[in-house]
Amino acid sequence: MMFARKRVTAVAALAVAAAVALSGCASTGGDDGGDSGGDGNLAITFLPKNLGNPYFDTSSKGGKAAVEEFGGTFAEVGPAEATPDAQVSYINTATQQGVGALVVSANDPKAICDALNEARDAGVKVVTFDSDTNPECRDVFINQADSEGIAKVQVDQIAEQIGGAGEIAILSASANATNQNAWIDLMEDYLVSDYPDITLVETVYGDDDDQTSFDKTAALLQTHPDLKGIISPTTVGIAAAARYLSTSDYKGKVSLTGLGTPNQMREYVEDGTVTSFALWNPEDLGYLAAFAAQALIEGDITGEKGDTFTAGDLGEYTVGDDGVVLLGDPFVFDADNIGEFDF
Numbered sequence: 027m028m029f030a031r032k033r034v035t036a037v038a039a040l041a042v043a044a045a046v047a048l049s050g051c052a053s054t055g056g057d058d059g060g061d062s063g064g065d066g067n068l069a070i071t072f073l074p075k076n077l078g079n080p081y082f083d084t085s086s087k088g089g090k091a092a093v094e095e096f097g098g099t100f101a102e103v104g105p106a107e108a109t110p111d112a113q114v115s116y117i118n119t120a121t122q123q124g125v126g127a128l129v130v131s132a133n134d135p136k137a138i139c140d141a142l143n144e145a146r147d148a149g150v151k152v153v154t155f156d157s158d159t160n161p162e163c164r165d166v167f168i169n170q171a172d173s174e175g176i177a178k179v180q181v182d183q184i185a186e187q188i189g190g191a192g193e194i195a196i197l198s199a200s201a202n203a204t205n206q207n208a209w210i211d212l213m214e215d216y217l218v219s220d221y222p223d224i225t226l227v228e229t230v231y232g233d234d235d236d237q238t239s240f241d242k243t244a245a246l247l248q249t250h251p252d253l254k255g256i257i258s259p260t261t262v263g264i265a266a267a268a269r270y271l272s273t274s275d276y277k278g279k280v281s282l283t284g285l286g287t288p289n290q291m292r293e294y295v296e297d298g299t300v301t302s303f304a305l306w307n308p309e310d311l312g313y314l315a316a317f318a319a320q321a322l323i324e325g326d327i328t329g330e331k332g333d334t335f336t337a338g339d340l341g342e343y344t345v346g347d348d349g350v351v352l353l354g355d356p357f358v359f360d361a362d363n364i365g366e367f368d369f
Contacts, residue, residue, distance in 0.1 A: 066320075066324045069098065069124075070098050070100060070101070070127045070319050070320075071100075071103060071120045071125045072085075072100070072101070072104075072130075072316075073120070073128055073129065073130045074086065074102070074156075075131045075132075075157065076104055076106060076108040076112075077104045078106065079262060080261065080287060080289070081261040081262070082131065082156075082308075084308040084312070085156065085308040085311050085312035086312055087309055088308070088309035088311065088316070089102075089312035090102075090312075091313060092312070093316050093320075096317070100316075103119075103120070107235070108133050108200055108233060108234045108235075109200070110133050110137040110200075111137050113133055113138050113141075114137070117130070117138060117142060117145055118141055118144070120150070121144060121150055127150060127319035127323055128142070128145060128150055128151070128152050129154075129155060129316065130142070130164070131155055132159045133200060133202065134204075135158065135160050135202070136160060137202075139159055139162070146164075146165070151319055152165050153165060153322065154167045154168070155167070155168040155311055155312070155315040156170060156308075157204050157205040158205065159204070165328070166318050166322065167350050167351070168351050168353065169350050169353065173205075173209060175355055175356055176209050176285070177212035178212075179304045179358065180257050180259060180284055181220070181221065181257070183302050183304065184281060184283050185220075187255060187281035187283065188224070188255045188281050190223055190224065191223035191224060192225070193224075193226075193254055194224055194225070194226055194227070194253065195226070195227055195246045195250060196226065196228075196258070197230055197231075197232055197239060197243060197257070197258040197263045197267055198229060198231050198258070198260060199231065199233065199234040200234060201231045206260065209259050210259070213226075227250050228250065230242045232263045232266065234260055234262045234263070235262065236266045239260075239266035240270050243267040247280065253280055254281065255280060255281040255283070256283075257282075257284050258283075258284035258286075260284070260285060261305070264282065264291065265290040265291065265294075267282050268291065268294035268299050272299040278298065278299075281301065282300050282303075283301070285303065285305050285356075288364050289368065289369060291359070291364070292365075295364050301361075302358050302359060304356045304357060306353055306355075306356055306357065307357075307369065310340060310354075311353055313339075314340055314343065314353055317335065317336070317337035317340075318335065318337070318343075318351060321333075321335035330345065330349075331345055
């Protein structure tokens with residue numbers, strides 16, 4: 027995990043409404059980023075899976091910081107709910123506005139492809155981050171960490187916490203989330219190969235909604251009375267599951283790990299509900315994605331394997347197979363180190 031830049035001091039405020047955020051985003055100046063520098067159109071719009079999600083608030087904070095560093099114009103738009111088709115209208119509007127680049131975390135690998143390719147045909151560069159589309163729908167994908175590493179760290183944590191044996195379940199985000207599904211497939215393989223005494227009894231989906239994830243946690247525990255652990259590879263899900271466990275009779279009896287942010291999970295680590303969890307720095311993820319967008323706009327990279335670019339304080343990155351740029355390795359947070367981080 028890369029913490030090359032200063033720590034985030036607070037989770038960003040909720041994004042403004044789409045119409046306001048897009049207004050004037052293709053201009054040469056604006057309140058969010060000043061004049062676009064260089065010869066390219068450095069108006070960059072971030073489109074997360076949904077607004078009001080602390081994880082994406084933080085990644086957008088990093089994106090905005092990067093855009094301000096290289097003199098572009100930053101905007102953020104997105105749906106209230108992370109559903110497959112919800113992002114299409116925002117992509118179309120940004121294309122009509124004439125932005126230089128879209129930075130997108132996809133709710134579905136296929137549902138937004140036509141809209142993204144129409145944007146590309148209009149000259150808009152497309153960077154995906156966090157959750158990818160099909161490769162033919164974008165220029166570059168900023169991968170938060172190697173999928174194998176993400177799967178392994180979560181399985182290793184739950185195995186350690188439950189003593190290497192017993193029933194576990196997975197509380198995921200949406201059923202169509204490309205990143206979640208890739209990690210789950212690898213987790214299933216890793217459980218079979220390395221932890222034959224652990225049984226995955228069910229995978230459920232909270233749709234990255236707090237209340238839905240909370241209710242799914244309750245249902246899992248009622249359906250599987252011998253459940254020993256839950257893996258939730260989504261920041262919304264793990265926080266909701268921890269909230270349920272912390273006030274229930276299952277606290278201390280059912281282990282929980284997955285992917286979360288320190289500020290979300292601190293109270294649950296400190297009160298003993300959660301032993302450890304993992305993540306990367308989402309601010310760095312957004313920061314890197316914005317610099318990749320700049321590099322595409324200015325022609326420094328095309329998305330071909332071997333292309334290199336410099337991402338501000340994070341240093342130099344190289345484009346790998348299928349246009350993928352890797353941020354770094356996941357990091358494990360626990361009671362010994364969680365106080366050192368603020369995001």
